[in-house]
Amino acid sequence: MTRHFSLLSRLLHWLMAILILAMLFIGxxxxxxxxxxxxxxxxxxxxxxxxxxxxxxxxxxxxxNPAPSLPAGMPAALRFTAHASHWxxxxxxxxxxxxxxxxLSAAGYPIVLIGLLHLPPILPHDxxxxxxxxxxxxxxxxxxxxxxxxxLGAALMHAVVFRDGVFQSMTR
Amino acid sequence: MPNIPASSRPDGDPRYTLASxxxxxxxxxxxxIGAVVGAVAASFAWTGGFFSPDRLDQTRMIDAxxxxxxxxxxxxxxxxxxxxxxxxxxxxxxxxxxxxxEVFQPGRVPVFGRFALxxxxxxxxxxxxxxRSMALNFSLPDGEAWRTGxxxxxxxxxxxxxxxxxxxxxxxxxxxxxxxxxxLLAAFQAAYPETVRATAVIRAHGFSSGFANAxxxxxxxxxxxxxxxxxxxxRWSMEPVDAFxxxxxxxxxxxxxxxxxxxxxxxxxxxxxxxxxxxxQPGDPTDDATQPWPPERERIDAGVLSVTRIVAEGDGNxxxxxxxxxxxxxxxxxxxxxxxxxxxxxxxxxxxxxEGETKIPSAIQTARRP
Ligand code: HEM
Ligand code: HEM
Ligand code: HEM
Numbered sequence: 001m002t003r004h005f006s007l008l009s010r011l012l013h014w015l016m017a018i019l020i021l022a023m024l025f026i027g028x029x030x031x032x033x034x035x036x037x038x039x040x041x042x043x044x045x046x047x048x049x050x051x052x053x054x055x056x057x058x059x060x061x062x063x064x065n066p067a068p069s070l071p072a073g074m075p076a077a078l079r080f081t082a083h084a085s086h087w088x089x090x091x092x093x094x095x096x097x098x099x100x101x102x103x104l105s106a107a108g109y110p111i112v113l114i115g116l117l118h119l120p121p122i123l124p125h126d127x128x129x130x131x132x133x134x135x136x137x138x139x140x141x142x143x144x145x146x147x148x149x150x151x152l153g154a155a156l157m158h159a160v161v162f163r164d165g166v167f168q169s170m171t172r
Numbered sequence: 173m174p175n176i177p178a179s180s181r182p183d184g185d186p187r188y189t190l191a192s193x194x195x196x197x198x199x200x201x202x203x204x205i206g207a208v209v210g211a212v213a214a215s216f217a218w219t220g221g222f223f224s225p226d227r228l229d230q231t232r233m234i235d236a237x238x239x240x241x242x243x244x245x246x247x248x249x250x251x252x253x254x255x256x257x258x259x260x261x262x263x264x265x266x267x268x269x270x271x272x273x274e275v276f277q278p279g280r281v282p283v284f285g286r287f288a289l290x291x292x293x294x295x296x297x298x299x300x301x302x303x304r305s306m307a308l309n310f311s312l313p314d315g316e317a318w319r320t321g322x323x324x325x326x327x328x329x330x331x332x333x334x335x336x337x338x339x340x341x342x343x344x345x346x347x348x349x350x351x352x353x354x355x356l357l358a359a360f361q362a363a364y365p366e367t368v369r370a371t372a373v374i375r376a377h378g379f380s381s382g383f384a385n386a387x388x389x390x391x392x393x394x395x396x397x398x399x400x401x402x403x404x405x406x407r408w409s410m411e412p413v414d415a416f417x418x419x420x421x422x423x424x425x426x427x428x429x430x431x432x433x434x435x436x437x438x439x440x441x442x443x444x445x446x447x448x449x450x451x452x453q454p455g456d457p458t459d460d461a462t463q464p465w466p467p468e469r470e471r472i473d474a475g476v477l478s479v480t481r482i483v484a485e486g487d488g489n490x491x492x493x494x495x496x497x498x499x500x501x502x503x504x505x506x507x508x509x510x511x512x513x514x515x516x517x518x519x520x521x522x523x524x525x526x527e528g529e530t531k532i533p534s535a536i537q538t539a540r541r542p
Contacts, residue, residue, distance in 0.1 A: 028220030032229040032338045032518075035335045037500050037517035038506060073185025107523070108493050110317040116502045127492045131528035145216060149209050156205040161198055162187055 004169040006065045012058045013170055019051055020093065024145050045100070046113040052097035059090065071164045085151060092144040098122075099140060103133035223420050228337055234525065235338040241292030246530035249522040251305055251321075251336040253296055253538040254288030255431055256490035259442065259479040260311055267474035270404050271396035273503030274312045276474060277293035282311045286490040287520040290323065295535050300419035301379055306410060307495035308477070315532035321515075322388035322410060326377045328461035329370045333514035338363065353355060378418055383434040384412035384443040392497065392515075393458035393507040396449075403506060405452030407465065410477060416503060423506040431536045435482045435506035442478040449474050453468055458507040485534040495524035 005013065023044065031042035068085075070079050104111050105121035106129035113117055123129055159167035186192055193202065221227055237249040244252060261283050267276030275281055288295060290303035302394040303323050310318040330336045340459040342360035343352045361368050380386040396406045414437075426432060437443055451470040457463045485491035498506055506512045 022217075025216065025219050030215065032221035032227070032231070034230060034233065034514035035510065036513070036519050037230070037520075038513035041516075050194065066447060071185065073188065075184050075188050078188060078212075104374065111186060111452060112316075112317050116314070116316070118473070125488055127487070127527045127531075130492075131524075133527075134524050150212055153205055153209045153210065156208060157202075160201045160205070163187075164187065 003068050003165055004172050005067065006061075006162070008061055009058075009065055009067075010170060010172075012054065012061065016051065016054055016058065016093070019047060019054070021146070021148070023047055023051065023096075024141060024148075025147055027036065027141055045104075045111070046117075047098050049095040049113060049119065051093065052101075055090070055093040055097075058093075062090075069167050070166065077153060085154070087150065090146075092140060093146065096140050096144060099133055099137045103130055103137055106130040106133055111149070173492075174373055181406055201470075202379040228334055230521040233333065233337055233514070233518045234521045236291050236337055236478045237522070238418075240340045240344045244292065244294050244525055247294040247532040247534075248288075248292075249525060250291050250292050251288040251290055252294035252491075253535050254286045254485065255434070255534070255538065256307075256483045256485055257283075257285045257287055257306075257438075257479045258481040259283050259285075259477060259482065261447070261475055261477045263475040267447070267468070268399070270398055270406060270449060270472065271503040272399040272449070273318065273396075273501040274316065275310050275318055275501060276503075283292075284309050284311075284490060284493075286485075286493075286495065287431070287482075297423060299423050300381075300421065304379075304383055304386055304388075304430070305372070306383075306386075306467065307490070309495065309499075311440070311495065316501050317499055318501045318504065319497065320390055320392050320408070321493050321495045321497055324379065324386040325374045325391075326389060327373050328391045328511070329367050329374065329466050330364070330511075331366050331460050331462045333518075334508050335364050335367060336511075336514075337366070363499075366460070366462045368398045380412075382414075382420050383430055384437045385412045385416055387411050390497075392509045392512055393456075393461075394500070395453060395458075395505045395507050397503055397505065403505075405456060405458045407450045407452065409448045409450070411448050413444040413446070413476075421489050428536060435536075435538055438479055438482045442480045444479070445477045447474045447477060448472070459509050461509060461511055468506040482538055484536055484538045491531075491534070492527065494519050496520065496523075 004010075026040050026044050026047070030037050030044060033040070061082060070129050074082075093161065101111065102123045105123040108125040110118060111121065123133075155167055155170070158164055192198065216519050219225065221229055234249050241252075248254070259282075260280050261275070262280050263278055265276065265278035267273075269292070270276070285306060285308035288305045289298065290305060296302070305321060305323050308319065312318065316367055323361040330339060338360055342356040345351055346353050351536070390408040392403045393407050396404045398404075400506055423429060434443075449472040450465060451472065452458065452465060453469065456465045456469070483489060496516050498512060500506070
């Protein structure tokens with residue numbers, strides 16, 4: 001029985017952990033800064049689309065390279081919470097960039113990544129749609145951050161409190 | 173620290189029980205984890221400005237517009253009274269020397285936009301000395317766009333976002349007198365001498381008699397990059413084909429006389445403007461929109477804008493567009509002007525608020541006309 005994630009899984013996990021944390025911090029920084037807004041939003045959009053591409057690769061990898069099983073002695077409620085939170089993280093990693101792309105489409109903005117690289121709109125230009133999606137992007141980002149905090153706490157619990165090898169399954 | 177292999181006892185491993193978590197050495201570890209998680213959460217809140225409520229950000233800026241003008245749900249927080257325009261731009265190719273942007277290649281691109289009066293009052297009566305504006309969206313191939321918002325003044329009165337904010341606060345009508353507090357205004361002018369200078373330049377320049385014979389200036393500097401890779405600072409303007417006539421001293425009885433004249437003018441024949449690119453030289457200020465550039469600077473006529481139709485604001489047209497001045501094509505980039513990023517941020521906040529509000533019809537209606 002494998003006790004750790006495949007190399008590709010670990011690479012994707014840590015690369016995306018850095019990118020997603022950066023996105024969350026860039027996001028809240030840019031909406032509260034007049035002087036850095038443009039610079040940050042110009043990074044936020046292409047980086048968000050990169051995350052969408054990476055999470056699609058990661059999901060396929062996850063289906064082919066299943067996660068190692070959790071320690072058999074872990075209580076059922078804990079296992080359930082672990083699995084549910086991982087799927088919630090996957091769902092949010094898809095939802096945030098899609099909502100970001102969708103809200104810019106609904107606002108009638110050109111979706112500029114870099115230079116001449118543009119994305120087509122995925123939704124029609126519609127005020128009501130934008131007005132619904134823009135706050136949704138904020139709410140989902142805060143749910144993602146809260147889930148990440150719980151995830152971080154849980155990872156550290158495995159590392160120093162339970163010491164059951166779960167932390168090492170992602171670090172080794 | 174070594175890992176103790178997890179036991180596979182079906183009744184559960186004792187290390188996961190509450191009792192073992194409450195043992196003192198574990199409690200210390202739990203507290204340390206809590207501290208780490210708390211520190212990450214706090215740095216997130218700090219990054220989002222949670223601990224600096226006095227910082228001038230886009231929320232406070234737009235709040236200041238709302239405080240100065242009162243609530244007008246569904247309307248722009250500035251340049252609130254307006255009407256949509258449609259037309260096209262015929263590029264003559266002369267701009268391609270400065271910028272590789274598609275819009276400067278010879279040929280025609282569709283344009284839509286908006287004429288407006290500056291200020292946050294959507295129902296204000298037209299007046300001869302209220303700043304008029306033209307906002308445009310050039311629709312380029314492959315979903316690219318160039319958006320710009322231009323005013324019919326020669327320089328912008330404010331150099332920084334802070335100056336704009338301080339002016340909004342200083343010029344806010346006193347609830348008792350209904351007029352701005354003269355002491356606050358005097359203090360503002362003392363703090364911003366460049367605004368006093370720019371206001372004198374604006375007064376001396378004067379206003380035209382209507383929308384169709386006004387010159388609209390982009391005011392902020394931008395950086396143009398040519399196909400060869402050279403970068404040049406540029407300020408642009410739309411100069412009317414219709415002859416200049418000075419504004420009348422007083423408004424007419426028609427509350428919308430400027431807009432009505434525009435609608436009638438475009439109904440007769442397309443109204444036209446030349447897109448003029450003014451080429452900056454080393455030393456010309458790119459970070460200060462209150463200062464004019466020397467009048468002898470080279471001016472390139474890049475083509476003609478034709479406005480063929482005027483339409484009332486409505487669902488999905490110019491009303492639901494953010495003319496963010498940093499929606500730029502490849503080949504035009506922002507300069508170091510501090511107004512630019514601030515405009516982009518503030519317009520986005522204004523746009524988000526107004527798009528979520530119930531709309532009432534705009535002051536300027538065009539449907540009744542033949
Ligand atoms: C620096 C902080 C992080 C640490 C210490 C950490 C640690 C871990 C560990 C130890 C695991 C293995 C759990 C298991 O065996 O089931 C794991 C899995 C996982 N982590 Fe993280 N992680 C971090 C950040 C993130 C971030 C930011 C995300 C994405 C939002 C994320 C998403 C996931 C997902 C989805 C899994 C489940 C693995 C899978 O099924 O692909 N992690 N993490
Ligand atoms: C993992 C992906 C993403 C994360 C974690 C994320 C996170 C955030 C956060 C935290 C904010 C600030 C929300 C607020 O406080 O109101 C934000 C705003 C924003 N995001 Fe994202 N985002 C992601 C993807 C995207 C994508 C793909 C796009 C567009 C292509 C996008 C476009 C925007 C825009 C335009 C804003 C707001 C700008 C404004 O209102 O002025 N985001 N994002
Ligand atoms: C920091 C400085 C500035 C602030 C805070 C500011 C604020 C605003 C706001 C809040 C709007 C409404 C946006 C919307 O809801 O779509 C607006 C519109 C506009 N502004 Fe500014 N502005 C600034 C500087 C300028 C400058 C320098 C110019 C001229 C070049 C300008 C020209 C315009 C025009 C033409 C519009 C109307 C666009 C339209 O019709 O949609 N603004 N401004």
